[in-house]
Every structure is written in C-alpha cells, then in structure tokens.
Amino acid sequence: MHRLDRLSTELGIDLWIKRDDLTGFAGGGNKGRKLEFLIAEALQEGVDAIVCQGAAQSNFVRQLGAACAMFGIECHAALMPLPYYAGAGPTAALDSGENGNLVLDRLFGVIVHTFPNDTWDVLESNAEAVAAELRRNGKKVKLIAIGGSSALGALSFELAGQEVDATQVAFDVVVSPSSSGSTHAGLAYHFAGSSTHVIGISADPDPDDVLATDIVELCAELDQLLGRSKRIERRHIDLRMEYCGDAYGVPSPEGNAAIELFARREGIVLDPVYTGKAAAGLLDLARRGEIGGTVLFWHTGGLPTLFAVSPFPISADRS
Numbered sequence: 001m002h003r004l005d006r007l008s009t010e011l012g013i014d015l016w017i018k019r020d021d022l023t024g025f026a027g028g029g030n031k032g033r034k035l036e037f038l039i040a041e042a043l044q045e046g047v048d049a050i051v052c053q054g055a056a057q058s059n060f061v062r063q064l065g066a067a068c069a070m071f072g073i074e075c076h077a078a079l080m081p082l083p084y085y086a087g088a089g090p091t092a093a094l095d096s097g098e099n100g101n102l103v104l105d106r107l108f109g110v111i112v113h114t115f116p117n118d119t120w121d122v123l124e125s126n127a128e129a130v131a132a133e134l135r136r137n138g139k140k141v142k143l144i145a146i147g148g149s150s151a152l153g154a155l156s157f158e159l160a161g162q163e164v165d166a167t168q169v170a171f172d173v174v175v176s177p178s179s180s181g182s183t184h185a186g187l188a189y190h191f192a193g194s195s196t197h198v199i200g201i202s203a204d205p206d207p208d209d210v211l212a213t214d215i216v217e218l219c220a221e222l223d224q225l226l227g228r229s230k231r232i233e234r235r236h237i238d239l240r241m242e243y244c245g246d247a248y249g250v251p252s253p254e255g256n257a258a259i260e261l262f263a264r265r266e267g268i269v270l271d272p273v274y275t276g277k278a279a280a281g282l283l284d285l286a287r288r289g290e291i292g293g294t295v296l297f298w299h300t301g302g303l304p305t306l307f308a309v310s311p312f313p314i315s316a317d318r319s
C-alpha cells in the first residue's frame, strides 16, 4: 500500500492505493487471496478436478488455473465471450480472440469449454453439466462459484482488511471494484462499525440488485464462519451502479480516461473491466466532493485484460 502523491494533489484528497495487482501469484490480482482458501478446501476434500466458470477474459480462471497446476488438480473452465459485445461498438469492445487472460489459461493447462453467449445463470448450468460429465467419468469434482465468491473467498478479504488496520493509516473511505461480490463483502464486513466507509463500484449493470443481495448473503455466511453477529443488512452495503458503462466487460469512456490518468500521473496500470471503471467512480466522487479525506483505492489487478482490448483508445494529448 502506498500514497499516490500526484493524484492526491490534483484531487485535493489524501489518496492511497492497495496493490492487490501485485499479490504476486500468476500475474497478480485479488483472486490470489481467495485461492489461498479455496485451494486449501479443495485439497482437504481430495478432489481430482475443479470446474469453474466465467467470461472469456476472467482473471479468476487465470489464477485458478495456475493454482491447480501447482497442486496437480485438473482445471476445467466453462467460458463465454459475452457480454463483451453487448451494446458496444467495435472499437469499444474487448476482442474475443485468443489473447489476454486466455493465453495464460492455455499456458497453465486449463481445459477450456466454450459456450455461446447467454446469461450468467445459463453459464452456471453449463458449468454444472461439465462437472456432471466428469463425475460420470469417475472423477471427484469440485464446482467453484463464479469469481471464487464463497464465504471462504470473502474471508480472505476480511483478513485483507486486517492488513490495512496494521498499517495504522486511518482511512475515511475505501473504494473497490465489485463484481461477483466477495471482495466487497469481505471489506464491508471487516470495516462495518468502524470509521472507514467502504464503497463498491459495480462492474455490471445488474438491474435486479442481485449483486448487493449476494454481498449481504456472503456477510451472513461470514457471521456463521467466524461465530460473530455483525448482521450486515442491505442498507449497510454501499454499491454504486452508475460507473459500469454499457455492460459488463465493455470498456467505458470514463473508465478509459481513468486508466490513462493513473498511467500518466502515477505509472500504474488499471484494467478496462473492473479497476478502470472503479477509478472512474472514485474520481467522480472526489471531484463532486462526495468523498474526501484519506481515501484508499483497492487495485484488484486485471492487467492481462488490457491486452484483449482492440485497440485501446489512447489520447495523444499528454496533459
């Protein structure tokens, strides 16, 4: 974690960054924290194969693939290219080719099962079908939730919150991207009742408030797992929906501008699916004076996705 001096001056706040892009495992990112627990669980259960699911450029699948390689577990991924092209023009979309995270998935030996674009629910039943087929072939299989968002995944971010406490910097606000929910859930759970307010920036339009419901549910599971009674409710979860752009995975102009600003002020690389949009939210909230004081931006990683945007719009004006 370190301070962002130039952006702090520019925004008139005391801005810090938590570098989960540098967690150090298989290209970095927030999923390394969750996998520490998810793989331990898989090893305890003695599974032969793990089946996961995601969009083609999933960062979770990449890091899971590497973790499975380390422990000799077969890794299957049910992937779909969408919703990358929903409502997006050709220059705004992620490329659906064999690039970015997919290159690394193949490198780590992930067995990719590609399905047509559909809803997340349909993708989940496709992953279940992959798992069922493997079981019919006699394998002991573990089906892992999208993004690794189980109670154990959230636990890893409750612990990440403890890391922040240990630095003894008193944060007024923590801003993090939110998508499958366990990053936000763990942080919201950890800081609940403290003077630090957690804001999640959604990467998905999610008109039915499914994400917030999942986050509340994960917090309830943390209560159970840890034997506590924080009793987090929907009203305690600050989830902002207005920075996700057209769709999940479709880069937004504001997100792209934030990526450029972080690169050109601080030499830090954000990604077009999560952290760029979350940074766009942070910038907007700071400029409008809705957040201020000492602010922590949680950089969750995602670098490989930048190499799946074709082409990434970069401005020649360097001011």
Ligand SMILES: *Cc1c(COP(=O)(O)O)cnc(C)c1O
Pocket: 029, 030, 031, 058, 059, 060, 147, 149, 177, 178, 179, 180, 181, 182, 183, 184, 271, 274, 275, 300, 301, 302, 303
């Ligand atoms: C998965 C991911 C997120 C979202 O985290 P969740 O725990 O799934 O909400 C944010 N940023 C990056 C780079 C990710 O890969």
